[in-house]
Amino acid sequence: MMDYFDKFLVAPDSKVDLGKVDPDFKDKHESHKSALPEIQAYSEKLGELQHLMYAENKRSLLICLQGRDAAGKDGTINHVLGAVNPQGCTVTGFKVPSKEEAAHDFLWRCHKAVPAKGQFAIFNRSHYEDVLVVRVHNLVPKKIWERRFDHINAFEELLHDNDTHILKFFLHISPDEELRRFKERIDDPARQWKISEADYAERPYWDAYTEAFEDALGKCSKKHAPWFVIPANHKWFRNLAISKILCEYLTALDMKYPEPTVNLEDIKKKYHQAEKTESELE
Ligand code: AMP
Numbered sequence: 001m002m003d004y005f006d007k008f009l010v011a012p013d014s015k016v017d018l019g020k021v022d023p024d025f026k027d028k029h030e031s032h033k034s035a036l037p038e039i040q041a042y043s044e045k046l047g048e049l050q051h052l053m054y055a056e057n058k059r060s061l062l063i064c065l066q067g068r069d070a071a072g073k074d075g076t077i078n079h080v081l082g083a084v085n086p087q088g089c090t091v092t093g094f095k096v097p098s099k100e101e102a103a104h105d106f107l108w109r110c111h112k113a114v115p116a117k118g119q120f121a122i123f124n125r126s127h128y129e130d131v132l133v134v135r136v137h138n139l140v141p142k143k144i145w146e147r148r149f150d151h152i153n154a155f156e157e158l159l160h161d162n163d164t165h166i167l168k169f170f171l172h173i174s175p176d177e178e179l180r181r182f183k184e185r186i187d188d189p190a191r192q193w194k195i196s197e198a199d200y201a202e203r204p205y206w207d208a209y210t211e212a213f214e215d216a217l218g219k220c221s222k223k224h225a226p227w228f229v230i231p232a233n234h235k236w237f238r239n240l241a242i243s244k245i246l247c248e249y250l251t252a253l254d255m256k257y258p259e260p261t262v263n264l265e266d267i268k269k270k271y272h273q274a275e276k277t278e279s280e281l282e
Pocket residue numbers: 094095096097125129130133134139
């Protein structure tokens with residue numbers, strides 16, 4: 001069943017209006033506490049599905065996380081990663097491009113970080129920054145960033161053709177919630193280090209970012225690389241929604257453990273018969 005997958009999916013090639021999505025949405029759940037059993041069940045299920053992908057070693061999963069400052073990208077990674085075996089997963093954060101990165105095309109640094117077969121890869125920010133922050137702050141001319149939607153779609157199609165499954169999540173928070181989270185950081189010694197003036201400096205650009213996100217989501221949500229808008233004012237609901245979508249999607253892949261490469265009966269006879277005799281002798 002593709003319950004949350006369908007509910008939060010951005011229809012391919014559609015016009016997105018983020019104003020129509022309630023960032024406070026929490027479905028039928030009253031509170032974190034009442035949703036906890038479901039959150040835990042999906043977490044466990046996700047761990048099993050990742051193990052299956054790892055064992056199968058045929059395809060991979062790329063998860064892209066985008067959102068404004070304090071939208072919860074780090075928290076999502078903490079939650080999603082908490083459920084999976086670190087051996088089967090990589091996480092890459094994308095910051096202001098380094099000198100070397102800036103000397104290449106914008107997809108170069110992202111292509112290097114896509115998942116190998118059997119692996120999950122999480123992008124904390126992604127190639128989409130090059131049509132978001134870059135657009136909002138005019139870091140390159142419009143005629144350059146405009147072409148990037150096509151480049152991104154072609155890039156993601158290439159990954160898909162190579163059996164990389166792609167799921168992209170936009171964490172949707174309200175301006176008030178962002179400010180509340182900034183304030184919370186100021187008052188929490190364990191999180192004060194995260195505060196930068198740059199975060200506050202981005203707030204006047206809220207609407208410009210909204211427009212950029214809406215364009216990117218609408219132009220680049222494809223059947224093989226869908227975008228989801230996740231109501232993210234409630235952190236627990238965000239975690240539930242993303243884990244559930246991942247589980248729905250990965251379950252539908254109907255992955256199978258590989259057949260053993262040895263004859264199990266022969267192995268048992270050869271190596272375990274003696275053990276039995278020994279224990280019987282005791
Ligand atoms: P943070 O995620 O808080 O560590 O911040 C990373 C910063 O790098 C954000 O302000 C991003 O907008 C910025 N960033 C990421 N990718 C790019 C890019 N391609 N060009 C310019 N700035 C970027």
